[in-house]
Amino acid sequence: MIQYMDDQKIACTVLNHAIQSKAYSHAYLFETNGYVNSKKLIIDFIKEILCSNDERNCEHCYQCEQIENGTFSELKIITPDGLWIKKEQLGELQEEFSTTSIESKYRVYIIQQADKLNASAANSILKFLEEPEDNIIAILVTDNIYQVLNTIISRCQVIRLSPSVIGGDTFAEKLKMVVQNQFSDTLADSLELQAKSVEDFIQYYEMNGINTILKIQKLWHNQFRDRESTLLGFDLMILYYKDLIYVKLNKEPQVFEDNNWMRKIIQKNSLTQLIQKMNKIIKLKEYNKVNINLNLLMDKLILEMEGVEK
Numbered sequence: 001m002i003q004y005m006d007d008q009k010i011a012c013t014v015l016n017h018a019i020q021s022k023a024y025s026h027a028y029l030f031e032t033n034g035y036v037n038s039k040k041l042i043i044d045f046i047k048e049i050l051c052s053n054d055e056r057n058c059e060h061c062y063q064c065e066q067i068e069n070g071t072f073s074e075l076k077i078i079t080p081d082g083l084w085i086k087k088e089q090l091g092e093l094q095e096e097f098s099t100t101s102i103e104s105k106y107r108v109y110i111i112q113q114a115d116k117l118n119a120s121a122a123n124s125i126l127k128f129l130e131e132p133e134d135n136i137i138a139i140l141v142t143d144n145i146y147q148v149l150n151t152i153i154s155r156c157q158v159i160r161l162s163p164s165v166i167g168g169d170t171f172a173e174k175l176k177m178v179v180q181n182q183f184s185d186t187l188a189d190s191l192e193l194q195a196k197s198v199e200d201f202i203q204y205y206e207m208n209g210i211n212t213i214l215k216i217q218k219l220w221h222n223q224f225r226d227r228e229s230t231l232l233g234f235d236l237m238i239l240y241y242k243d244l245i246y247v248k249l250n251k252e253p254q255v256f257e258d259n260n261w262m263r264k265i266i267q268k269n270s271l272t273q274l275i276q277k278m279n280k281i282i283k284l285k286e287y288n289k290v291n292i293n294l295n296l297l298m299d300k301l302i303l304e305m306e307g308v309e310k
Contacts (some may be wrong), residue, residue, distance in 0.1 A: 001015050001016050001019070001041070001044065001045065001048070002016075003044075004037065004041050004044075007035070007037070007162065008035070008041065008161055008162055010160075010162075011041075011159050011160065011161055011162075014157075014159060015045055015048075015159065019045075019048045019049075024049060024106070024137055025137070025156070025157040026129070026132035026136070026137060026138065027129050027132065027137070027138040027139075027140070027155055027156040027157065028137070028138070028139050028140070028156055028157050028158075028159055029114065029140045029141075029142070029145070029148070029152070029153060029156035029157070029158045029159065030042055030139065030140070030141045030142070030159045030161065031142060031143070031145045031158060031159070031160045031161060032141060032142065032143045032161050033143065033160065033161050033162065033163040034143060034163045035161040035162065035163060038141070038161055041161070042110070042139060042141065043067065043068060045139075046067055046075065046108050046110075046139070047063075047064050047067050047068075049106050049108060049137060050063065050067055050072065050074055050075060050104045050106055050108060051063045051064050051067070051104075052103075052104060052105075063103070063104075072103065072104075073101075073102060073103050074101050074102075074103050074104040074106065074107045074108065075107075075108050075109070075110070076093055076096060076097070076107075076108075076109040076110070077109070077110045077112065078090070078093060078109065078110065078111045078112065079112045079113065080112070080113055080116045082227075082228070083116065083227050083228065083231075084116050084117070084118040084121070085111065085113070085114075085116050085117045085118065085121050086118060086120075086121055087118070087120040087121045087123075087124050089121065090121055090124040090125055090128070091124070093109055094124075094128065097109070097133075097136060101135070105135060106135045106136070106137055107135060107136045107137070108136075108137045108138075108139060109136070109137075109138055109139070110139045110140075110141065111125065111138070111139070111140045111141065112141050113141065113142060113143075114140035114141060114142045114148055114152070115142045115143075115144045115145070115147035115148050117148075117149075117152075122149050122152065125138075125140075125152065126149070126151055126152055126155070129152065129155040129156070130155065138156070140152070140156060145158075193223075194223065194224075194229070194232060194233065194236060195236050195256075197219075197220075197223040197224070197233070198233055198236040198237055198240060199240065199256065199261070200219065201219045201220055201237075202237065202240055202241075202265070203261050203265070204219055205219075205302065205305070206264075206265045206268060206269075207264075209306055210302060210303065210306045210308065212302050213299055213302055213303075216295070216298050216299070216302070220233070220298055221294070221295065221298070224294075227294070230294055230297075231285065234281055234284070234285040235285070237281050238278060238281050238282060238285070239254075239255050239256070240255075240256055241274060241277055241278035241281065242254065242278065243255055243256045243258075243262070244262060244265055244266055244269075244274050245271065245274050245275065245278070247262050247263075247266055248266045248269075248271050248274060249271070277305050280301065280304045280305050281301065281305075283304075284297065284300060284301045284304065287300070
C-alpha cells in the first residue's frame, strides 16, 4: 500500500498494520469521498489478503491477475441490480461462500455502493456481519456513508479515504475520474454528451427560471430517460453548481470550463443562492431512489430551486 501513502496516510497505516500482522477485521467499510484511486487501492488491499505468493510486488502473478479481473474464485463482487442491491444477490453470495475455499486461506466479498442496499438486503447483510464466519472478509464501499444503516456501520472497521484533487488534462478525463467509481461503463462512455446536456439545462434554467418546465422534455427527459441516467444527471448538476461556487469564490473550477455562461450565472446569483440550489439538487436526488415519477421529480426540482414548494 506504499504507493498510496502520500494521498492516504491514515488509511494506509491502518491497512498496512492489518497486512503485516495478518489480523484482518471481519468487515471493512470504505468511505471513498470521491478519491479517484479508491477502486485500485481496495483491489490492491484485497490482493494482499488473497494472494498466496509471499513475494510482494507480484502484480503479474496468476492469482493477482484474476483478482484484478474479478474472476478469482474466492472473491465475489456485488453491485446494484438496477437502482438497488437486492436480498437475492446476498442469498447467492451466502450460498456460494458456504462451500470450502480452495485457492486461498481467505474469502472476500465486496459490496459496491453499499448505500444502495434495499431494506431486505440491508437486513440480510446485517445478519451476515453479526455472525461472521472464520476467514470470510466483507468489504463494503460507499461514497455516501450517511445513507448506510448505522447498525451496519457499527459492525465494520471504517476506512475513510481523503478526497483527492481532481486531475486530468481534458474535460473528458476530469469527468471520468469524478464518476468512475459510481456508474456503469455504459453511462461512462457517453459522459461528455451527458455533461453537455446538463450544462444546457442549467444555462436555460438560470435564464428562464420556472418557465423551464415548459421545455423540460427537450432539455432533460430526452437525454435522461431512466433512473440510473437521471442519477448521473443529478450528480453532474451538483458538480456544475460546485464549480459555480468555486468561480464565485475566485477559485478554479474542478471539472467544468470557466466560460461566459458561468460568469453570467454567478453574476445573477449570490453565493448563498448557489449553495441553496445545490442543496436542493442533493435533496431531490434522493427522491430518484424511490418510485417517483421522473417527470414530476424534475418539475419539483425546478419549483423548489425557484423557492416554490410543491
